[in-house]
Amino acid sequence: MPATFFPALSAATAPSSRAARPLRRLACAVSALWCVALAPAMAQSVRTASPVDFPPATLPQPAERAPVVSAPAWVQPLERALAQAEADSRVRLGVYVRDLETGASASFHGSEPWYLASTVKVPVAIAVLRGVERGDFTLDTPLTLRAADYVDGAGPTNGRPVGAPLTVRYLLEQMIVYSDNTASDMLIGLVGIGTVNAVVQSLVPRGFGRITSLADVRRHVYGVLTPEAAHLSGTDFLALRQQQRLHGDAAARAALATLLRVPERSLAPTDLASAYETYYAGGLNSGRLDAYADLLQALVEGRALDARHTAYLLSVMERVKTGPQRIKAGLPPGARFAHKTGTQRARTCDSGLVTVPRSLPERRVLVVACTRGEPSTARSDRALRQVGIALCQSGLLSDGRSHEPRCPTLPARASGPGAAPSGDAPGARPHGAGGGAAPAADGAGDDDA
Numbered sequence: 001m002p003a004t005f006f007p008a009l010s011a012a013t014a015p016s017s018r019a020a021r022p023l024r025r026l027a028c029a030v031s032a033l034w035c036v037a038l039a040p041a042m043a044q045s046v047r048t049a050s051p052v053d054f055p056p057a058t059l060p061q062p063a064e065r066a067p068v069v070s071a072p073a074w075v076q077p078l079e080r081a082l083a084q085a086e087a088d089s090r091v092r093l094g095v096y097v098r099d100l101e102t103g104a105s106a107s108f109h110g111s112e113p114w115y116l117a118s119t120v121k122v123p124v125a126i127a128v129l130r131g132v133e134r135g136d137f138t139l140d141t142p143l144t145l146r147a148a149d150y151v152d153g154a155g156p157t158n159g160r161p162v163g164a165p166l167t168v169r170y171l172l173e174q175m176i177v178y179s180d181n182t183a184s185d186m187l188i189g190l191v192g193i194g195t196v197n198a199v200v201q202s203l204v205p206r207g208f209g210r211i212t213s214l215a216d217v218r219r220h221v222y223g224v225l226t227p228e229a230a231h232l233s234g235t236d237f238l239a240l241r242q243q244q245r246l247h248g249d250a251a252a253r254a255a256l257a258t259l260l261r262v263p264e265r266s267l268a269p270t271d272l273a274s275a276y277e278t279y280y281a282g283g284l285n286s287g288r289l290d291a292y293a294d295l296l297q298a299l300v301e302g303r304a305l306d307a308r309h310t311a312y313l314l315s316v317m318e319r320v321k322t323g324p325q326r327i328k329a330g331l332p333p334g335a336r337f338a339h340k341t342g343t344q345r346a347r348t349c350d351s352g353l354v355t356v357p358r359s360l361p362e363r364r365v366l367v368v369a370c371t372r373g374e375p376s377t378a379r380s381d382r383a384l385r386q387v388g389i390a391l392c393q394s395g396l397l398s399d400g401r402s403h404e405p406r407c408p409t410l411p412a413r414a415s416g417p418g419a420a421p422s423g424d425a426p427g428a429r430p431h432g433a434g435g436g437a438a439p440a441a442d443g444a445g446d447d448d449a
Helices: 007-012 018-047 075-089 117-134 168-177 181-191 193-203 214-223 227-231 234-247 249-260 272-281 289-300 307-317 377-393
Strands: 092-099 105-108 113-115 142-144 165-167 286-288 336-344 347-356 363-372
Touching: 075 092, 075 105, 075 377, 092 289, 092 377, 105 289, 113 347, 113 363, 117 168, 117 181, 117 193, 117 289, 117 307, 117 336, 117 347, 142 168, 165 168, 168 181, 168 307, 181 193, 181 214, 193 289, 214 227, 214 234, 214 272, 227 249, 234 249, 249 272, 286 289, 289 307, 289 347, 289 363, 307 336, 307 347, 347 377, 363 377
Parallel strands: none
Antiparallel strands: 092 105, 092 363, 113 286, 142 165, 336 347, 347 363
8 A cells, every 4th residue: 555545654754864764664564454454345346346347257168069869779780780791791782771750861881872773764764754744745655666776684675676666654664663774765765864864963963973874884884895886786785785695705895896897906905894893983873872862752752753653653663573582572571662673794773662561651761772893693682682681670660679570581592503593583574586685694684784
């Protein structure tokens, strides 16, 4: 406390007065005592000061944590079972599952890009049915089969003669039920491949590669061997396939040079299997499995087509004959599966809507599954059957009852070469004069592109 609080003492403590030194000491002592006496009041003054005079320190507040939403009980067991199925089968698997009631999902490599093969025929069907809805044509509109329309592979359309009238309905159902490649390309020619890709883009903006015609799939594959493959025609594809079936890849390679009138030594020094792998790496006709599930959900929920044509397409997909030993063989009795398969060299897929009748509402689940790198269609089919079994045993289809006793089991492996037939063959396919209808031998299964 300054001495000016005590004027009398201040005057008496001037430096000129030696006698005043005792008084100066006294003044200092009194000042100290005054400070001690006022300290509590000053502290109280600080505590009661307004925020404007003494703003309190702002301490960082802990961030609010988002509520932790635990995955449904079926998710982890299913993902573990899928990993076990891949290990047991030694087939590279990708699987994505979504419960349409809750939106919950399970994924096993489902966010990776996979070759979709003939499952791209579902967006082709959507594009065609949108044309019907617009009045561009009807399901009974006939299209004339041309020589340029033939594509090797599954289905009976190759057995029809040039000039045959085939309705849009016939072609669409052959494309979905039997995965008929010629029917598919005729429909793509009707609506345009640009329209097909625009449909996909409008429904699922991200996650799909560009879709091509089935004939262009062949041109891209053979194009790895020679750029002249761009000139291959429909009948050329049938001839190449026949050589490959009867005599193997080397014969198909030699036939390619003959058809294109180029020396075989001018072809790229790679085999047909490697040519396919190079084509796959380009990303055409590929997509993430979760993106394909988005496409299926848009269809199921009526965002792709009107109610009438949604019901029609799903009913056609329930009649699919290809892939009977895939996912469908692992589902519980009574389950319906509206799906589409895809099969090409070392690639298989099976994707669709599983519906399990129960007390309303029905349980509806999307499953999208593909394999890659396995040349045996039979072994790939077996792995996809394990996907169906794992889904059945997870409890998702049975209201939480895991390991439902009604779930199918995986049969013992047949021994010996060729003991397990390709599951993609729908029983008996008609043999056509055009050269493509019989199921491919195991290991060369690209009937259903």
